[in-house]
Amino acid sequence: MPHRPAAPPPTRRRAIIAGTGMILSAFAPRAGRGQTLDMRAVDDRLRRAVSTHETVGVVCAIGQHGRVLHRAVYGQRAISPVAQRMTWDTVFDMASLTKSLITAPCIMQLWEAGRIGLDNPVSTYLPEFATGGKGNITIRHLLTHYSGLPPDLDLTQPWQGHDQARGLTMNSRPDLPAGQKFIYSDINYLALGFLLEKLTGQPLEAYATGHILRPMGLAHSCFRPAASLLPRIAPTQMDETGHMLRGVVHDPTARRMGGVAGHAGLFSDADDMCRYAQALLDRRAGRPGSPFPLRRDTVRLMTTPQQPADKTDLRGLGWDIATHYSSARGEGFPVGSFGHTGFTGTSLWIDPQSDSYVLILTNRVHPDGHGNVVALRHDVATAAAIALHAG
Structure with missing residues (x-):
């Protein structure tokens, strides 16, 4: 069985935010190495995020030295079409965390097996990818977002399905020469997903389930959640037809593809994400x-800078290190730490130096897409780093 450090059951305190009627709850901080950490600043910031409508609800976990030191649950899972209180076991659309948690390690498994070279052109394995001036784009370029490709496929056209997405990806054209500039692009990870499927002969969902999710014991993580899981899933927002998305991927490209893509589609909860973060720290x-x-x-390679040597936007293989997307690092964790965010309001930041991580799960796009948790990520990470250092 996967290693999961034992911990005493948490105690909980409850409060109601004045004027909102929303029940908020936080688990008391756990003792770490004989000490109790003061996470009041973290909880204050999480409460404020709900009361000021940065997000309708939030689940947060802070771990260090093999233990979850702090668990917090605030606000509501849903306010439309009916109100539901947020719970620790809420399942979230992880959005772009799919890139770092699933697609990148799948690709690196192929690298470990000697089936790909990071600096080989993608067209070595997908000859049709060379179309449109992409012949010199390497797998490393895709993993680090230095391919020069645009951010996403064209969604103004009424395409649908996996095969059409694959054709559009193969025919995409770069905006800049490979290696010149960091451009965060979903097309990079769409291409990696198609590469994985070509070399393994399996759909991305099947390979990821068999080689990442099951070996790690991530029992609550999946693509295309079953109907039985829907009551626990945090809804996101209305789709183009006015239907509230719940258990259906929020990302429009992944949704057109049927819910599974190299850049988005994973659903998960706090328990599984804590397990993942701890397993990664332990292996590293x-x-x-x-x-x-x-x-x-391999893990060390993935979590250290792998971008072109003369570039200042630092990216690992699947992980963000220091770019304009790094707000989830806050002010206290060093540049040697790494993490990723998701458009729906999810984030995970991991610091090997302090052997810790900060997980924030929200559905900030619920119900109308207007929530914003960029400042929340920064502030919680900063407060957590201060508390961990003081402890």
């Missing part, structure tokens, strides 16, 4: 018992 540090399905040297 060389501690025994980690179920993370890559070697230690």
Whole structure:
């Protein structure tokens, strides 16, 4: 069984935000290495995010040295079409965290097996990818977002399905030469998903389930959630027909593809994300018992700067290190830390130096797409780093 450190049951305190009627709850901080950490600043910021409508609800976890030191649950899972209180076991649309949590490690499994070279052109394995001036784009360029490709496929045209998405990806044209500039692009990870399917002969969902989710014991993580899971899923927002998305991926490109793509589609909860973060930290540090399905040297490669040598936007292989997307690092974690965010309001930031992580799960786009948790991520990470340092 995957290693999961034991911890005493949490105690909970409850409060009601004045004028909102929303029940908020937070789990008391856990003792870490014989000390109790003061997470009041974290909880204050989470409460304020709900009361000021940055998000309708939030689940937060802070872990260090193999234990979840702090769990917090605030606000509501849904306010439309009916109100539901947020719970620790709420399942979220992880959005672009799919890139770092699923697609990148799948690709690196192929690298470990000697089936790809990071600096080989993608067209070595997908000859049709060379179309439109993409012949010199390498797998490393895709993983680090230095391919020069535009941010997304054209959604103004009425295309539909996996095969049409694949054709559009193969025929896409770069805006800039490969290696010149960091441009965050979903097309990069669409291409990696298609590459994985070509080399493994399996759909991305099947390969990821068999080689990432099951080996790690991530029982609450999946693509295209079953109907039985819907009551626990945080809804996002209305689709083009006026239907509230719940258990259906929010990202429009992934949705057109049927819910599974290299850049989005994963659903998960706090327990599984804490398990994932801890397994990654344990493997990176060389501690025994980690179920993370890559070697230690591979994990270190993925989580250190891999962008072109003369560039200042720092990206690992699937992970953000220091770019304008790095608000989730806050002011206290060093540049050697790494993480990723998701458009729906999810984020995970991991710091090997302090052996810690900060997980924030929200559905900030619910119900109308107007929520914003960029400042929340920054502030919670900063407060967490201060508390961890003080402890």
